[in-house]
Structures are given as C-alpha cells and as structure tokens.
Amino acid sequence: MARPMATTQQQKYQSFKALHENENAFVMPNPWDAGSAIILEQTGFNALATTSAGYAFGAGQRDSSGVVTRADILANAGAVVQATSLPVSADLEDGFGLAPDICHETISLAIQVGLVGGSIEDASSDADTPILPLDIAVERIKAAASAAHGQPFMLTARAENYLWDKPDLADTIRRLQAFDQAGADVLYAPGLDNLDDIRTLCAAVDKPVNVVMGLQNALFSVAQLAEVGVKRISVGGSFARAAYGALIRAATEVIEHGTFTYARDAIPDHDINQMMSAEKRASRT
Template sequence: MDQAEKFARFRDLHAGPGAFVIPNPWDAGSARLLASLGFQALATTSAGYAFSKGKRDSFSALDRDEILTNAAEIVAACDLPVSADLEDGFGAAPEACAETIRRAVAAGLVGGSIEDATGLPDAPIYPMAQAVERIRAAAEAARGLPFLLTARAENHLWGRQDLGDTIARLQAFSEAGADVLYAPGLPDLAAIRTVCAELDKPVNVVMGLRGPSYSVAELAAAGVRRISVGGSFARAALGALMRAATEVRDHGTFGYAETAMPGDAIARLMSQDHHSDRG
C-alpha cells in the first residue's frame, strides 16, 4: 500500500461511524507488535520515543530530525497509515510549522499534530492569533498532499481549565484548515461531549494519561471519532520492566518470565531482512 492509499484509508477512518483506536508505538518494534493485533492505523508518541532515548518529553530535549527519523522507521516497519506527534511544529514561526509538515510527508507520514503549547513555563500557550496562524500555515503546506492535519489545544495540560477558550481555539483551528481537532486532558466525559458537540471536524481524545478512564463505547457515544493512548503504552512497558527488575533485585526470583512474551512469537513479527555485506 503506497502513501496515497494509506492516506485515503486514514481519511476514511475519520469519516466512518463510531470511534477507532489509534495506538502509539514508540519505535519500529512496538509498531510491528501493534500492527499484528489488527489496529487500522498508528500514531507516534514523542513521550514514548523520549523515554526510549533516556530523555524527558520536552521541546528542549527533542528535535525535528530525530522525531521524523523515528517516525520514518515506524512507517517502514508496518503497512498501516501512520500519523505523528509533531510537537509545536519545532518552531514558533508559522513557516517552521509548514516546513515540518512538508518534511513529515517526505518521511512517509499521512498525518500529524501541531500543538499550541510553547514549552515556556511563564507563557505555556501561544496567543490565539499566533496559534491560528501556525495552524493555517501547516494546513496550507498540507494542501494537495496526502496528509491529515490535527490541531491540538493544550490548555488543560498546562493548568488552564478554561473549556470555553479551548473550544474557541479548536473552532479557530478548524476554520484555519485543520482536519482533526484534539484537546488532551479534558476533565470528564461531560467536557468531552461538549467539545464534540461544538466542533465541525472529527475529535481525537487521549486515554491512559491521567484522570478518569472511559471505554471506547462511551467515548463514541459522546461524539469522539478517534482515540489515542499517547505515551501510556510505553509507560506500561516500562512499568513491566521495573516490576521484573525489582523482583530479581528484591527476591532473587525470575517469575516475571512466565508472563513475558515468548521470544519466538516476537521473532515472527520482526523483520527478516539480512545485511548483504555479511560473509
């Protein structure tokens, strides 16, 4: 399936009935595992990638080249549409966001998100006008390309519990050309339902981060079209590692291996490519 076919499939998922889950692998190996389970699309996670590199998930720790290199490896590892966490577009200027979209398409991605968080503790959210211009530039860069643009309003991750402003931002992002709208950290199902009712584009909601958890059926009934898991799958894997290592350290036992995924099952899902320069 080529990039155009992946894009068409990804676009159609957002138009279908109900909600679909788009899990978040953090590398090529986790992408292969998730693809084997029948998910219809994947999305990268900057948090999961950062953890795998021993870094914090922050703008200052991650640059565009490494994020897109990681995304390209995930694209190459499976035959599914892949969308990417593109942080703040890797620059405050609208042109930085536009360049990020162009490079994302070149990496084989068929979607990606741009957020309105600045990474600055004293001014964590871009002013409305600047945030909208950044999304407009990204949308213009994506026009005519096989790419679905998601715009993120980050208020609720930065202590700004202003649902009215969040909705106003998402409405403005939609008007600026975003295809999918996303406000991570919404406080409850009532807020999620209100956001979905006030918007004219598909809404993504993230589960597994913090706060209450809702089922796919509950979220679909609230109007959600797409459900991601952010870095929570990566944190679940790290949690299993810590539990196994703690067992060995504290008890000198190896019971964790009983629930570990068998090596031969993993091997069947991984690439069988060989280096041609080996004798």
C-alpha cells in the same frame, strides 16, 4: 476479515481518512519505535501514531519540548512508517519552532518521510506563558494546513490548555473552532477527563475529535467515548509507560527477591521472533 494492505502513501492516506469518516470511533495507538509498531499492527489496529514521550524515554531523555530535535522525531517516525503497512500519524509537538513558516516546513518534511498525518500544538514552551496567543496559534495552523493542502496528509490541531493547568473549556472550544477555520482536519484537546465536557466539545466543532486515554484520570471506554461524539482515540505515551512499568516490576523482583517469575508474563522468544520476521510481515493482509 482480512484487511487489504495499504502500500503507497496515497493509499494509506485514503485508508486513514476513511477511518475518520466511519460512523464508529477508532483507536490509534502510539508505538515508540519500529518494533512496537510491528506488534501493534499485528495485534489488529488500523492506524498508528508516534509518541514524542515514548520516543524520548527510549532515547534516555525527558519528555520535554526542545529535548529531542525535529530530525530525531522525523527519523523515528520514518522508521515506524517503514516498519508497517498501516497509516501513520506523528506527534510533531509545537512544530519545532514558533514561526509559521517553520510549522509549514515541518509538515512538508513529515510528508516526505511517508507520514499521512501529524499534530501541531499551541503550547509555547514558555513556563510563564505556556499557551500561545490565539492569533499566533491560528497563523501557525494556517501555515501547516497550507503545506498539507493537496497532499496525502491529515493535519491535527491541538489545544493544550488542560495539560498546562488551564482547564478552560470555553477557551479550548474557541481555539479548536479557530483551528478548524484555519484548515485543520482533526481537532484535539488532550487532558480532558470529564465525559460531559468531551460531549460539549464534540458538539461545538465540525471536525473529527481526537482524545487521549491512558492518563490516570481518564479511563473511559471506547463505547463511552463514541457515545459522546469522539471519533479517534490515541494513548499517547501510556503504552510506552506500561512497557517500562513491566520492566521496572521485573527488575525490582530480581533485585529485591532474587526470583524470576516475571518471565511467566513475557512474550515467548519464538512468538516475538515470528512477529518480527520479514516473511510474517510480508504475508499480512
């Protein structure tokens, strides 16, 4: 069935919000640039999210807090927004600053570039104390939510315990519940790799839950995740890593064997040119 194109930011927001209210779970993949966004839209997804990791790799940088700037991330996100008719959310890392007013400003700037969603995490960028104290994390989410209030924007709050070797489900749930009360629209605890834990988390909160797939220890299906209560599934930097994996395999074949059989799996030049053509993109419905 043809999908109506969402043209304005408000229309994209309404489409994005409706996906979270649907009884089914949906997959929101993560393009790392305009070209990958175009391909993912034409593949049939209904919403997209940027990936700070994928962007960093494309820029020749490590995926590490503080390596790429807020201006870099928002410029990349704006290019993705302009390339597609789909709703786009963004990985806004830690809000690009500890102070709540910086998080507020980051959300305001995100709305200005056309994003209809974005995430703020509670990681501290300090290896010694990698997770922010809960009271500070909550104030940052409150500030971000105040910037989003009344705007076409869904705020996602991320509890990062599991990405920093702190697999504390009780604390993660406590944090997400506090972020819910602080005004977050979507709750997210990346790194959970146990279906029973995901089920417990989903049952303990009142807002839609996002999980990330594509990590080596989490290979559950959409159906499995939907059954335990997940509403939204992203893939983080894993699509970008899959693309770079294909590049490495092709390059290794040429260097080590002097052959070019990788080309059998490459998308034909005609097909990708068609996908990128302005005429093809304008005809999408």
